[in-house]
Amino acid sequence: AQSVAQPEDQVNVAEGNPLTVKCTYSVSGNPYLFWYVQYPNRGLQFLLKYITGDNLVKGSYGFEAEFNKSQTSFHLKKPSALVSDSALYFCAVRDMTRNFNKFYFGSGTKLNVKP
């Protein structure tokens, strides 16, 4: 079965410090992995994706994510957090067993960046 887990409901970090938002996955075959961000009263916005290639993927707004096959993880990172990064973050994986596009999402992690 395909699934995504985000073990932390909330992550608190001070502005300027590095941040990590965790994600682990379970898929059949090679995973297509995604991170999205949701600001209040908005839909989800794409941050980055991993399909193949380098394990370190760079995305929007200075975010990056590291794909670790042995640990089945795809943690989101940023070297220096901004207050404006405070939002809800979702990890997602594409179901590769279907012949149409189906995605599984985690429950989301709320990131709080304090000044």
Add this chain to the structure above:
Amino acid sequence: ETGVTQTPRHLVMGMTNKKSLKCEQHLGHNAMYWYKQSAKKPLELMFVYSLEERVENNSVPSRFSPECPNSSHLFLHLHTLQPEDSALYLCASSQGGTRQFFGPGTRLTVL
């Protein structure tokens, strides 16, 4: 913005009402989705349309009825809803198995 629009943005309805949510995309995508977002729960995939054909229905109650008249439009018809159906309903589209583009959502409150 993402190129996916949803109307209305907010909806309050009684349990006996009938209403519809509308989603529109002009990105040329061939797949469209309805998700339900409730607090502290994973996004719940409700329906998937691929090339205007419904290909996924995740055991959604019949009080939710989707309609995809063409590749650019997706509707979610609502009738005799329950208070537990109150949530943010998100529409998304995609093409080629890569990223999804989401609309801003409709905040639904069922009284």
